[in-house]
Every structure is written in C-alpha cells, then in structure tokens.
Amino acid sequence: MMNQSGLTAFQKRQLTKTMQGGGPLPQTVKPTTSAADKAPARQRTVPAARVNVRTYQGGKRQVKQMPKATREVYRPDPVVDAGAKKEYTQDVLMFGRDMADKRRALREKAKRGQLMERVKPQEPTEDDSFAGAVQEVAELTKYLEDMDGLGTMDAGTRADIKLQISQAIRKMEIVDQTRRAEVAKARQGGLRYIGGS
Secondary structure, eight states: OTGGGTOOHHHHHHHHHHHHHTOOOOSSOOSSOOOOOOOOOOOOOOOOOOOOTTTOOHHHHHHHHSOOOOOOOOOOOOOOOHHHHHHHHHHHHHHOHHHHHHHHHHHHHHHTTOOOOOOOOOOOOHHHHHHHHHHHHHHHHHHHHHHHHHTOOOHHHHHHHHHHHHHHHHHHHHHHHHHHHHHHHHHHTTOOOOOOO
16 A cells, blocks of 8 residues: 555655554655754744823824714615505506506605595496306306316316306396396386497
C-alpha cells in the first residue's frame, strides 16, 4: 500500500517510524526534511495610550466636527385596501368582470364625494326564464337518455335527475300562469296583449 501511495522515501521512513513507535499517524507528512517547524514570530502589540477620562476632551471635539445628521423623509408604500379587493373579487365571481369593473368605478366615484348610483345585475325576464327552463329540461332529458344507454346510472342518480326535470317544468308552469294572468288583465281592460314568445 505504501508503494502505491506515491510518497517519497523520506515520507515513507517517517510513517514507518511513527507506526513502530505506536503513536498516531500524523495528518500531514513533510516532503523533504525532519527539522522541527519554526514557531511563527509573535507580533508585538503596541499598548494603547492610556487616557485620563476626566480631562479627555477628544470626544467633544469630534462631535463638534461631525456634520449634522440628516433624516430621510419617510414615504410609506401605497396602501392596498383589502376590503375593496375582497369586494371586487366577490363581484367578479357573482356578476362577471364587466359588472365588477362598473361597480368598482362607482365605488371610487363615491369615495371622491360624487353620487353613488346603484348598479344592479339585470333581472332575467319571463321570456329568458321560460327559455332557460325549456333548455334545462332538454339537456337533462338528453343526459338521462345518454346515461341509460351507457348503463352507468344508479337509481339514486336517476331520481335526482328526474327531480331536477320536474322542478324545471314547474318553473315553466309558473311563468306560463303569470303570462295568462297578464293576458286576462289585458283582455278585461280592452287592451291587446303584446308579449314575448
């Protein structure tokens, strides 16, 4: 093992002596000489001059010579209103981005002291709700037929879908009843009914 280590003959002799003497192996082996290391020369430290604290005036002179400290003006970061941000996010989720932007603009006008107008989402008209109910019934019946064709629907899911279909049909009936009532009122008053679909 010593032959393969690439050590010089002097280094090998040093290691063999140490091993025969029973001492621990050294961390480093000197490559050429067995002379003892010279201790590094100590640097002489110059003792600090002793100062009589009672009569010492140097600190006062230094303070007088220093320029006056200037203080930077504190400028805080712009404040983000967490409440307004939360309201905007809620408006986006409820009404969509366009309506939320309108509501935000109106709130900002109100903060500036201008009159705040109420922005309400558009209420669905009877025609819209009737058409929506018809579309919902068509989609649910198609879904029910597709699932029956695949054979992957259990009895509970089938009952839930039929319940949703019956609720949509009930919506259509309510809209139809209100239309009939309007037509009847119009006929009693001698007016001609002009309604949607």
